[in-house]
Amino acid sequence: MRELEERIKQEGIVREGNVLKVDSFLNHQCDVALYADMGDEWARRFAGRPVDKILTIEASGIGIACVAATRFNNTPVVFARKSQSINLDGEQYVARVHSYTHGNDNTVIVAKRFLNKGEHVLIIDDFLANGCALDGLIEICEQAGAIVEGIGIAVEKGFQPGGKRLREKGFDVQSLAIVKSMDAKTGKIEFE
Protein backbone atom coordinates (compact mmCIF):
# COMPACT_ATOMS: atom_id res chain seq x y z
CA MET A 1 0.00 0.00 0.00
CA ARG A 2 1.85 2.99 -1.34
CA GLU A 3 0.34 5.55 1.07
CA LEU A 4 1.59 3.62 4.09
CA GLU A 5 5.02 2.95 2.55
CA GLU A 6 5.41 6.66 1.79
CA ARG A 7 4.56 7.61 5.36
CA ILE A 8 7.03 5.08 6.72
CA LYS A 9 9.74 6.47 4.41
CA GLN A 10 8.95 10.06 5.41
CA GLU A 11 8.44 9.63 9.15
CA GLY A 12 9.76 6.22 10.14
CA ILE A 13 12.89 6.18 12.29
CA VAL A 14 15.19 3.16 12.31
CA ARG A 15 16.92 2.28 15.56
CA GLU A 16 19.51 -0.34 16.41
CA GLY A 17 18.02 -3.71 17.30
CA ASN A 18 15.55 -3.88 14.40
CA VAL A 19 13.36 -1.17 15.88
CA LEU A 20 11.25 0.83 13.44
CA LYS A 21 9.55 3.79 15.10
CA VAL A 22 6.36 4.92 13.41
CA ASP A 23 4.89 6.62 16.45
CA SER A 24 4.06 9.87 14.66
CA PHE A 25 1.16 8.26 12.76
CA LEU A 26 0.67 4.61 13.74
CA ASN A 27 1.18 3.74 17.39
CA HIS A 28 1.40 6.74 19.70
CA GLN A 29 0.00 9.55 17.60
CA CYS A 30 -2.69 8.09 15.33
CA ASP A 31 -3.59 9.28 11.82
CA VAL A 32 -7.18 8.08 11.65
CA ALA A 33 -7.57 9.05 7.98
CA LEU A 34 -4.69 6.68 7.21
CA TYR A 35 -6.33 4.03 9.43
CA ALA A 36 -9.51 4.37 7.35
CA ASP A 37 -7.54 3.95 4.11
CA MET A 38 -5.87 0.88 5.61
CA GLY A 39 -9.33 -0.47 6.46
CA ASP A 40 -10.43 0.07 2.86
CA GLU A 41 -7.36 -1.78 1.61
CA TRP A 42 -7.92 -4.75 3.93
CA ALA A 43 -11.60 -4.79 2.88
CA ARG A 44 -10.42 -5.16 -0.74
CA ARG A 45 -7.86 -7.83 0.08
CA PHE A 46 -10.23 -9.89 2.22
CA ALA A 47 -13.28 -9.33 -0.04
CA GLY A 48 -15.46 -12.44 -0.15
CA ARG A 49 -14.30 -13.76 3.19
CA PRO A 50 -16.91 -13.86 5.94
CA VAL A 51 -15.88 -11.74 8.93
CA ASP A 52 -18.00 -11.95 12.08
CA LYS A 53 -15.46 -10.37 14.37
CA ILE A 54 -12.19 -8.48 14.28
CA LEU A 55 -9.68 -9.54 16.93
CA THR A 56 -6.73 -7.39 17.97
CA ILE A 57 -4.51 -6.85 21.00
CA GLU A 58 -3.94 -3.86 23.25
CA ALA A 59 -2.71 -1.22 22.94
CA SER A 60 -1.55 -0.17 19.46
CA GLY A 61 -3.85 -2.53 17.58
CA ILE A 62 -7.05 -1.11 19.02
CA GLY A 63 -7.33 2.18 17.14
CA ILE A 64 -6.38 0.61 13.82
CA ALA A 65 -8.84 -2.27 14.28
CA CYS A 66 -11.71 -0.01 15.39
CA VAL A 67 -11.39 2.40 12.47
CA ALA A 68 -10.85 -0.51 10.04
CA ALA A 69 -14.01 -2.17 11.39
CA THR A 70 -16.03 0.77 10.05
CA ARG A 71 -14.93 -0.54 6.61
CA PHE A 72 -16.18 -4.05 7.47
CA ASN A 73 -19.85 -3.17 8.07
CA ASN A 74 -19.06 -2.12 11.64
CA THR A 75 -18.03 -5.65 12.58
CA PRO A 76 -17.53 -5.93 16.36
CA VAL A 77 -13.93 -5.59 17.50
CA VAL A 78 -12.58 -7.58 20.43
CA PHE A 79 -9.22 -6.56 21.85
CA ALA A 80 -7.23 -9.09 23.83
CA ARG A 81 -5.85 -7.81 27.10
CA LYS A 82 -2.31 -8.44 28.21
CA SER A 83 -2.99 -8.51 31.93
CA GLN A 84 -5.80 -9.19 34.34
CA SER A 85 -8.12 -6.28 34.98
CA ILE A 86 -11.23 -5.93 37.09
CA ASN A 87 -12.86 -5.29 33.73
CA LEU A 88 -12.21 -8.98 33.04
CA ASP A 89 -14.09 -11.62 34.89
CA GLY A 90 -15.93 -14.81 34.06
CA GLU A 91 -14.39 -17.52 31.95
CA GLN A 92 -11.45 -16.54 29.80
CA TYR A 93 -9.30 -17.82 26.98
CA VAL A 94 -5.67 -17.36 27.96
CA ALA A 95 -2.50 -17.83 25.91
CA ARG A 96 1.07 -17.13 26.92
CA VAL A 97 3.27 -15.20 24.49
CA HIS A 98 6.77 -13.80 24.56
CA SER A 99 7.26 -10.14 23.67
CA TYR A 100 10.59 -9.33 22.04
CA THR A 101 9.50 -5.67 22.04
CA HIS A 102 9.19 -5.50 25.80
CA GLY A 103 11.55 -8.32 26.69
CA ASN A 104 9.07 -10.24 28.79
CA ASP A 105 6.31 -12.84 28.72
CA ASN A 106 2.70 -11.75 28.58
CA THR A 107 -0.56 -13.49 28.91
CA VAL A 108 -3.12 -12.70 26.23
CA ILE A 109 -6.66 -12.82 27.56
CA VAL A 110 -10.10 -12.75 25.92
CA ALA A 111 -13.38 -13.25 27.79
CA LYS A 112 -15.01 -16.43 26.48
CA ARG A 113 -18.35 -14.79 25.80
CA PHE A 114 -16.88 -12.55 23.10
CA LEU A 115 -15.40 -15.29 20.91
CA ASN A 116 -17.60 -18.17 19.89
CA LYS A 117 -17.31 -21.52 18.16
CA GLY A 118 -17.70 -21.22 14.41
CA GLU A 119 -17.20 -17.45 14.25
CA HIS A 120 -15.11 -16.14 11.37
CA VAL A 121 -12.35 -13.92 12.69
CA LEU A 122 -10.10 -11.35 11.06
CA ILE A 123 -7.03 -10.63 13.17
CA ILE A 124 -5.59 -7.11 12.86
CA ASP A 125 -2.41 -5.75 14.39
CA ASP A 126 0.07 -2.96 13.80
CA PHE A 127 3.31 -4.95 13.50
CA LEU A 128 4.45 -8.43 12.50
CA ALA A 129 8.04 -9.40 13.27
CA ASN A 130 8.46 -12.73 15.04
CA GLY A 131 4.73 -13.26 15.17
CA CYS A 132 4.54 -14.10 18.87
CA ALA A 133 1.52 -11.90 19.59
CA LEU A 134 -0.26 -13.38 16.57
CA ASP A 135 0.52 -16.90 17.80
CA GLY A 136 -1.28 -16.01 21.02
CA LEU A 137 -4.32 -14.60 19.19
CA ILE A 138 -4.45 -17.65 16.89
CA GLU A 139 -4.22 -19.98 19.89
CA ILE A 140 -7.14 -18.15 21.50
CA CYS A 141 -9.19 -18.56 18.30
CA GLU A 142 -8.36 -22.28 18.33
CA GLN A 143 -9.41 -22.57 21.97
CA ALA A 144 -12.72 -20.92 21.03
CA GLY A 145 -13.26 -23.03 17.93
CA ALA A 146 -13.32 -19.86 15.84
CA ILE A 147 -12.00 -19.76 12.25
CA VAL A 148 -9.14 -17.38 11.43
CA GLU A 149 -10.16 -16.01 8.02
CA GLY A 150 -7.19 -13.75 7.66
CA ILE A 151 -4.53 -11.65 9.35
CA GLY A 152 -4.27 -7.97 8.46
CA ILE A 153 -0.99 -6.31 9.41
CA ALA A 154 0.06 -2.71 8.95
CA VAL A 155 3.85 -3.14 8.92
CA GLU A 156 5.60 -6.47 8.48
CA LYS A 157 9.33 -6.77 9.01
CA GLY A 158 9.96 -9.15 6.11
CA PHE A 159 13.48 -9.92 7.33
CA GLN A 160 12.12 -11.45 10.53
CA PRO A 161 10.55 -14.91 10.45
CA GLY A 162 6.93 -14.39 11.58
CA GLY A 163 5.27 -13.69 8.24
CA LYS A 164 6.91 -16.59 6.39
CA ARG A 165 6.11 -19.01 9.19
CA LEU A 166 2.45 -18.00 9.39
CA ARG A 167 1.96 -18.12 5.61
CA GLU A 168 3.55 -21.58 5.51
CA LYS A 169 1.01 -22.66 8.11
CA GLY A 170 -1.68 -21.59 5.62
CA PHE A 171 -2.80 -18.27 7.09
CA ASP A 172 -3.80 -15.50 4.69
CA VAL A 173 -1.48 -12.76 5.98
CA GLN A 174 -2.04 -9.38 4.29
CA SER A 175 0.60 -6.86 5.31
CA LEU A 176 0.12 -3.37 3.91
CA ALA A 177 3.84 -2.57 4.00
CA ILE A 178 6.58 -5.21 4.08
CA VAL A 179 9.98 -3.88 5.05
CA LYS A 180 12.69 -5.77 3.15
CA SER A 181 15.57 -4.07 4.89
CA MET A 182 16.30 -1.10 7.08
CA ASP A 183 19.50 0.48 8.26
CA ALA A 184 19.85 2.26 11.59
CA LYS A 185 23.03 4.04 10.40
CA THR A 186 21.71 5.52 7.14
CA GLY A 187 18.01 5.49 8.07
CA LYS A 188 17.26 3.85 4.73
CA ILE A 189 14.14 1.67 4.54
CA GLU A 190 13.40 -0.60 1.58
CA PHE A 191 10.12 -2.38 0.90
CA GLU A 192 9.38 -5.69 -0.84
Add this chain to the structure above:
Amino acid sequence: MRELEERIKQEGIVREGNVLKVDSFLNHQCDVALYADMGDEWARRFAGRPVDKILTIEASGIGIACVAATRFNNTPVVFARKSQSINLDGEQYVARVHSYTHGNDNTVIVAKRFLNKGEHVLIIDDFLANGCALDGLIEICEQAGAIVEGIGIAVEKGFQPGGKRLREKGFDVQSLAIVKSMDAKTGKIEFE
Protein backbone atom coordinates in the same frame (compact mmCIF):
# COMPACT_ATOMS: atom_id res chain seq x y z
CA MET B 1 -27.23 10.30 25.11
CA ARG B 2 -30.14 7.93 25.04
CA GLU B 3 -28.51 5.29 22.79
CA LEU B 4 -25.63 4.84 25.22
CA GLU B 5 -27.90 4.84 28.28
CA GLU B 6 -30.08 2.16 26.69
CA ARG B 7 -27.07 -0.03 25.95
CA ILE B 8 -25.83 0.35 29.52
CA LYS B 9 -29.27 -0.60 30.84
CA GLN B 10 -29.47 -3.61 28.53
CA GLU B 11 -25.94 -4.95 28.80
CA GLY B 12 -24.28 -3.26 31.76
CA ILE B 13 -23.51 -5.48 34.74
CA VAL B 14 -23.16 -3.96 38.22
CA ARG B 15 -20.66 -5.53 40.58
CA GLU B 16 -19.87 -4.87 44.21
CA GLY B 17 -17.33 -2.11 44.73
CA ASN B 18 -18.87 0.41 42.30
CA VAL B 19 -17.85 -1.65 39.27
CA LEU B 20 -19.96 -1.22 36.13
CA LYS B 21 -19.04 -3.72 33.46
CA VAL B 22 -19.79 -2.59 29.92
CA ASP B 23 -17.30 -4.87 28.24
CA SER B 24 -19.75 -6.21 25.67
CA PHE B 25 -19.77 -2.93 23.73
CA LEU B 26 -17.38 -0.37 25.25
CA ASN B 27 -14.10 -1.68 26.62
CA HIS B 28 -13.33 -5.27 25.62
CA GLN B 29 -15.70 -5.89 22.74
CA CYS B 30 -16.16 -2.62 20.85
CA ASP B 31 -19.30 -1.47 19.02
CA VAL B 32 -17.74 0.89 16.51
CA ALA B 33 -21.12 2.11 15.20
CA LEU B 34 -21.90 3.26 18.74
CA TYR B 35 -18.44 4.85 18.94
CA ALA B 36 -19.23 6.82 15.75
CA ASP B 37 -22.54 8.01 17.23
CA MET B 38 -20.69 9.05 20.38
CA GLY B 39 -18.25 10.97 18.19
CA ASP B 40 -21.15 12.75 16.50
CA GLU B 41 -22.61 13.67 19.87
CA TRP B 42 -19.30 15.07 21.17
CA ALA B 43 -18.90 16.99 17.90
CA ARG B 44 -22.29 18.63 18.60
CA ARG B 45 -21.47 19.35 22.24
CA PHE B 46 -18.03 20.79 21.49
CA ALA B 47 -19.12 22.62 18.32
CA GLY B 48 -17.30 25.93 17.97
CA ARG B 49 -14.33 24.87 20.07
CA PRO B 50 -11.02 24.56 18.24
CA VAL B 51 -9.61 21.03 18.47
CA ASP B 52 -6.08 20.44 17.18
CA LYS B 53 -5.60 17.12 18.89
CA ILE B 54 -7.52 14.45 20.74
CA LEU B 55 -5.73 13.01 23.77
CA THR B 56 -6.68 9.71 25.38
CA ILE B 57 -5.06 6.96 27.42
CA GLU B 58 -4.46 3.28 26.76
CA ALA B 59 -6.15 0.91 26.47
CA SER B 60 -9.94 1.38 26.47
CA GLY B 61 -9.86 5.02 25.41
CA ILE B 62 -8.02 4.40 22.15
CA GLY B 63 -10.77 2.85 20.04
CA ILE B 64 -13.37 5.37 21.18
CA ALA B 65 -11.02 8.32 20.56
CA CYS B 66 -9.91 7.08 17.13
CA VAL B 67 -13.44 6.52 15.81
CA ALA B 68 -14.63 9.79 17.39
CA ALA B 69 -11.72 11.60 15.67
CA THR B 70 -13.27 10.73 12.31
CA ARG B 71 -16.13 13.05 13.44
CA PHE B 72 -13.62 15.84 14.22
CA ASN B 73 -12.16 16.24 10.72
CA ASN B 74 -9.76 13.35 11.35
CA THR B 75 -8.00 15.26 14.11
CA PRO B 76 -4.82 13.42 15.17
CA VAL B 77 -5.24 11.24 18.26
CA VAL B 78 -2.45 10.83 20.80
CA PHE B 79 -2.78 8.08 23.35
CA ALA B 80 -0.84 8.33 26.58
CA ARG B 81 1.00 5.18 27.56
CA LYS B 82 0.94 3.79 31.06
CA SER B 83 4.40 2.26 31.02
CA GLN B 84 7.69 2.66 29.28
CA SER B 85 7.96 0.93 25.93
CA ILE B 86 10.73 0.77 23.38
CA ASN B 87 8.21 2.56 21.19
CA LEU B 88 8.75 5.54 23.48
CA ASP B 89 11.99 7.42 23.43
CA GLY B 90 13.13 11.01 23.30
CA GLU B 91 11.79 13.60 25.69
CA GLN B 92 8.55 12.80 27.45
CA TYR B 93 5.85 14.39 29.55
CA VAL B 94 5.26 12.18 32.57
CA ALA B 95 2.57 12.38 35.25
CA ARG B 96 1.91 9.99 38.11
CA VAL B 97 -1.67 8.86 38.70
CA HIS B 98 -3.35 6.43 41.02
CA SER B 99 -5.67 3.82 39.52
CA TYR B 100 -8.54 2.74 41.77
CA THR B 101 -9.54 0.28 39.03
CA HIS B 102 -6.28 -1.59 39.17
CA GLY B 103 -5.27 -0.69 42.71
CA ASN B 104 -1.87 0.69 41.81
CA ASP B 105 0.00 3.79 40.72
CA ASN B 106 0.74 4.35 37.07
CA THR B 107 2.83 6.76 35.16
CA VAL B 108 1.13 8.42 32.22
CA ILE B 109 3.55 9.19 29.41
CA VAL B 110 3.34 11.24 26.21
CA ALA B 111 6.26 11.94 23.91
CA LYS B 112 6.91 15.68 23.89
CA ARG B 113 6.90 15.99 20.12
CA PHE B 114 3.22 15.04 19.91
CA LEU B 115 1.84 17.71 22.24
CA ASN B 116 2.81 21.30 21.64
CA LYS B 117 2.50 24.66 23.32
CA GLY B 118 -0.72 26.43 22.34
CA GLU B 119 -2.44 23.37 20.88
CA HIS B 120 -6.13 22.99 21.63
CA VAL B 121 -6.79 19.55 23.08
CA LEU B 122 -9.95 17.51 23.52
CA ILE B 123 -9.48 14.74 26.08
CA ILE B 124 -11.57 11.60 25.54
CA ASP B 125 -11.88 8.58 27.81
CA ASP B 126 -14.31 5.76 28.47
CA PHE B 127 -14.95 6.26 32.21
CA LEU B 128 -14.91 9.05 34.76
CA ALA B 129 -15.15 8.09 38.43
CA ASN B 130 -12.53 9.66 40.69
CA GLY B 131 -10.91 11.40 37.74
CA CYS B 132 -7.35 10.29 38.49
CA ALA B 133 -6.52 9.35 34.90
CA LEU B 134 -7.90 12.68 33.71
CA ASP B 135 -5.81 14.53 36.30
CA GLY B 136 -2.76 12.91 34.72
CA LEU B 137 -3.78 13.86 31.18
CA ILE B 138 -4.57 17.44 32.26
CA GLU B 139 -1.20 17.68 34.02
CA ILE B 140 0.52 16.56 30.84
CA CYS B 141 -1.35 19.23 28.84
CA GLU B 142 -0.22 21.82 31.41
CA GLN B 143 3.37 20.63 31.13
CA ALA B 144 3.12 21.04 27.36
CA GLY B 145 1.43 24.45 27.52
CA ALA B 146 -1.54 23.02 25.62
CA ILE B 147 -5.11 24.23 26.21
CA VAL B 148 -7.71 21.70 27.38
CA GLU B 149 -10.80 22.70 25.38
CA GLY B 150 -12.98 19.97 26.77
CA ILE B 151 -13.25 16.50 28.22
CA GLY B 152 -15.49 13.95 26.49
CA ILE B 153 -16.44 10.96 28.63
CA ALA B 154 -18.55 7.97 27.68
CA VAL B 155 -19.74 6.90 31.16
CA GLU B 156 -19.48 9.08 34.24
CA LYS B 157 -20.24 7.66 37.67
CA GLY B 158 -22.06 10.71 39.00
CA PHE B 159 -21.95 9.40 42.57
CA GLN B 160 -18.15 9.51 42.57
CA PRO B 161 -16.37 12.85 42.93
CA GLY B 162 -14.33 13.24 39.73
CA GLY B 163 -16.88 14.97 37.50
CA LYS B 164 -17.96 17.53 40.09
CA ARG B 165 -14.36 18.33 40.98
CA LEU B 166 -13.28 18.82 37.37
CA ARG B 167 -16.31 20.98 36.51
CA GLU B 168 -15.65 23.14 39.57
CA LYS B 169 -12.13 23.65 38.27
CA GLY B 170 -13.72 25.05 35.11
CA PHE B 171 -13.32 22.16 32.70
CA ASP B 172 -16.07 21.55 30.15
CA VAL B 173 -16.80 17.90 30.94
CA GLN B 174 -19.31 16.30 28.56
CA SER B 175 -20.31 12.82 29.72
CA LEU B 176 -22.66 10.96 27.40
CA ALA B 177 -24.18 8.91 30.21
CA ILE B 178 -24.08 9.91 33.87
CA VAL B 179 -24.94 7.10 36.26
CA LYS B 180 -26.81 8.51 39.26
CA SER B 181 -26.98 5.23 41.13
CA MET B 182 -26.46 1.55 40.57
CA ASP B 183 -27.17 -1.47 42.69
CA ALA B 184 -25.10 -4.64 42.56
CA LYS B 185 -27.89 -6.66 44.24
CA THR B 186 -30.77 -5.71 41.95
CA GLY B 187 -28.68 -4.76 38.92
CA LYS B 188 -30.67 -1.54 38.63
CA ILE B 189 -28.92 1.44 37.01
CA GLU B 190 -30.34 4.98 37.09
CA PHE B 191 -29.12 7.95 35.08
CA GLU B 192 -29.10 11.67 35.84
